[in-house]
Amino acid sequence: MAYHTGMYLFLFLPAVLLLYQAAPARHRWKVLLLAGYVFFYLVSGKLLLYLLGTTLFTHYIGLRLEALQSAGRGKKEQKRVLAFGICVLLAVLGYLKYYNFFAENLNKAVVHFGGGPLLAARHLLLPIGISFYTLQAIGYMADIYWKKIPAGQPLGKVALFLGFFPQIMEGPISMYGQTADQLWQGRDIRREDLSRGWLRIVWGLFKKMVVADRLYVLVQNVFSQHSRYSGVIVAVAAVAYTVQLYMEFSGCMDIVTGSARMFGVTLPENFRQPFVSRSAAEFWRRWHITLGVWLKTYVFYPVSASGLVKRWNRFARKHCGKYAARLGVSALALFPVWLCNGLWHGPRWSYIFYGMYYFVILLLEMAFEPVGEKIRTLLGLKADAWQIRAVQIFRTWLVVFTGELFFRADGLRTGIEMFRSIFRGFSLVPLWDGSLCMLGLDLADYLVVFAGCLAVGAAGFFKERQTDISVRLENTKLPVRWACYYALILAVVLFGAYGIGYQKVDLIYAGF
């Protein structure tokens, strides 16, 4: 039961809304919690036990930390408890998600050196959203340790924080302080929340069904038969996949955020117009924001504040100068962040490469920043000149499209082959000689994709200027407002890539 299906939108969500509103305010959190577990069970069945186990364990670690804090025990002991909690959660995640990857690579290495395979592959079922709720659970424990969360959090509240149904499948990864109180309150469903919520849901459906699911056909065709294609077609596929991924993931986030909004819960945003970013670093502050924030809070900052990094900083400043010290410190702190980012996406070398790719790109951006500044000064351009902005945005696009090519390719080797094939007999002619219409999409499909991107781009353009179109619409006259709402709904109904002739496309990030 994915978020874009009729079962979720027309049965599950309305049923939960009704039950929630019918229940007395003090019991509403129970309705949400039960709905979360039913949702989880419908998708992952008995694997719900993992979520229940994680919840009990996380709450227990929280209680232990609070007990140590109130008893005035030393930081060391607290650190040990926290480390134990994190290790157990990561061990469960690691075993279920990475065991086979580890076993396969270990066996390959042993066989390479003349031995026999050591570990047998296992059929392990992965509970839905484990990568998301595990991060939230770790965040909760760390926040207790840092005393960001007041003591005495009830088990039900922690359970709801980890099992709120709109967040289960694809996040956003929230911190306890961001959502737990809102979920716990059980406030009345309000008309404006319902109205803003459903509009956000339809907008998400538009992105997913009209653009992303349509592009899926092209992407699938090229990536699954990559040896048949080269040159600009592969480049087009990389761009198409990037757009597909953005429209799908951000569309799903719109549905999720809209669903939560209906209950009066504001979830953290996961996207903020990433394609206007002027650098890869900025891109990651606008793309999958909650993962970035999580990694920054729970990996980057602790590593930056660690003794090793501090010692290196002192040493480098003394012997190598400020520039090298800054680069070195960044490298030390960013390496685990991007390794975690890559690994988090799944047990594949291409994902690890993807993480390392951004690690290198970010360091290069930092290293060449002074050179860029010098060139800009020589050209006599202001930092905010449109020419500079255009070049920087275009450069970021190239970085992102290349990264997504490796991300989507079926394995690192395939990614390298596809990347190299772009430069083999490169010609722009396939863009207009009809080759694009041999990839599973016809002219009408391309027109719809283009118009869809234009609409999403326009909404992003206004949002970037602090104008939320949905809020503006609320203040327009009723006939205009309704006409816009109907137009959006009908665009999904008429131009959506669903039904006969289209394939059902599972949510990409639900697989992570």
Next chain:
Amino acid sequence: MLDSKKKNRVKTITFFGLLLVILTGLSVALSGYAGKHSELVKDRNRALTGLGEEPDHTIDLLVIGDSECYTTVSPMDLWKDHGITAYLGGQSGQKIQESYYMLKTALETQKPKLVMMETNVLYRSADKPDALQDILYEAGQHYFPVFRYHDMWKTLLPGTKAGETDYKGYVPRTNVQPYTGNRSYMARTEEAVPVRGKTVHYYMDEILRICREEGIAFMLYSGPSPVNYNYKKHNGLAAYAKEQKIPYLDLNLKQKELGIDWQMDTVDKGDHLNLTGARKVTRYLGNYLKENYELPDHREEQSYREWNAEADRFFAAIGQTKETKGLPATDPDR
């Protein structure tokens, strides 16, 4: 305060009421367009629009099911030999809820004397959440055909290709990929694969109820297919038919009578029959139907002369294949 609440309620109801009106209007417009241009309708929806194009109350035999249904019966042969007016309401991978809505759609304009259901559909049941999703989806498409024909707008653009020509739901497929597996795939056994699943039972009950209420005879049949059938399934289906008190004809047990040659009569290694296989089955089935059901012979009736014209086109087309290979060599599951 109360007034504003009331006002908001009225607004909400008006908004959704208007939306329903718009969706209904679009449904009527698109179904009408699809009905007039069934050649532009996508394959799986073609049977529905084709049925809608038939003059009212002219179809005596409706066959429903998945690809096993539309590859086993040739309506034009039934017409030529017996004057039976048959239509194939088959769809690739048809699910039981789709069979149900196919019957409901047919009954809007037709009153068949017999409904035959190919049994492969009874073994296609989904998990619970997926089944519910399919039920919702099918119901939505049935009551708001705008969801079914939503991308008909594409056909307004130049360069739209027409699909395969079909003859009352049958597309002649001439390619041959021999079946080389076990010849005695119907070896007797006492074991059975029962017909399972709440969804299947619910919709079968509904289909049988409708047929009973409308006075339509109903029978189950299994088309010859070593890939899809065996004796265990036969036992399960026979038990189900007995329990429901409906006739069941398993053509997998009649291979000698049919004269099926698995080297020549299958399009894809025993999964589906090709044109020659379907014609052999149709010959047998025609006699069976004549013996067991009162299906009128319309060949001499003036109002059915279009059937003669379509039969001429069909036989001319299958005649052409020998020389010009003008017929599609396609995958029946498309």
